[in-house]
Amino acid sequence: MPDSLPVHINRKELHGLEVPDTFETSDSFDVRLINHGESTHVHLHLDDSLSKLAALEATNYHVDRDSERRVRVTVDGDGETRGNLKVVTAYGSTTRYVDVRIAEPEPEDEPVQVDEDLAKPQPKRDSNTGFALADVPDEQVLAVGGAVLFFAVLAAFLSQNLLVVFLALLVAIGTLVAVYAAAAR
Structure with a gap:
């Protein structure tokens, strides 16, 4: 799964927005605001279902001319959800929605730590004697x-x-x- 969601601003026209139709993740991710033209403000909003598991630090972001700004979306909760990320520029005249699906994280196979002493032969006790x-x-x-x-x-x-x-x-x-x-x- 990708770790960033690209949002192209002013690429084909002034105040134009290009976003993917869908985005799937199981962890926190960045929204990459990629500005190809004049400086602008971008408003981001998570709908109610996404807000149950994810959060934005702020909602309004200034993106300088011909630059990129990363906005972190922090996923804190457990579970799955689907909702819309609203992307707005030009004071509301251009609005796009991205269908975002937050999936359960894949279980991680944690390696087993083996102490070096475990590889050394241990002295054998006579099992017949028990406690002496x-x-x-x-x-x-x-x-x-x-x-x-x-x-x-x-x-x-x-x-x-x-x-x-x-x-x-x-x-x-x-x-x-x-x-x-x-x-x-």
């Missing part, structure tokens, strides 16, 4: 074991219940085994 206590630092094992042992003894002392005392004893034995395994490394 040996992977945990000794200080953490001792700290958690001490805290568990403290709360187990406290619960047994406060409850004076035989079941709680038995469970606290099991926790204490498990903690001592974990501490012994950590120390054996």
Whole structure:
């Protein structure tokens, strides 16, 4: 799709306007006001349906003699619409309409960024071992074991219940085994 809509002014006659019949886009675009003759003012207007998705910064533009001026039409909304762009010169004596269709933008295929580290072979872990206590630092094992042992003894002392005392004893034995395994490394 073209990114600019050409409008020829004064090419064949004074105050003459030549515009394409239709224009299709999916994004913001420029209206190229190409003046082939005397300086003039050009009025641009988007109809109601185009104004829902697009906007002009201003509506009146001065185009110097034998020059070109670009006017940005900013497409902000999502969706499709069709409407008319009105182009007027010579204080309304010459008017032309361009049938403008704003289509949905094509989805862009964004490239996938791959980190260089991904190409390097990763060390293989034995899938049978899973999580090993040996992977945990000794200080953490001792700290958690001490805290568990403290709360187990406290619960047994406060409850004076035989079941709680038995469970606290099991926790204490498990903690001592974990501490012994950590120390054996």
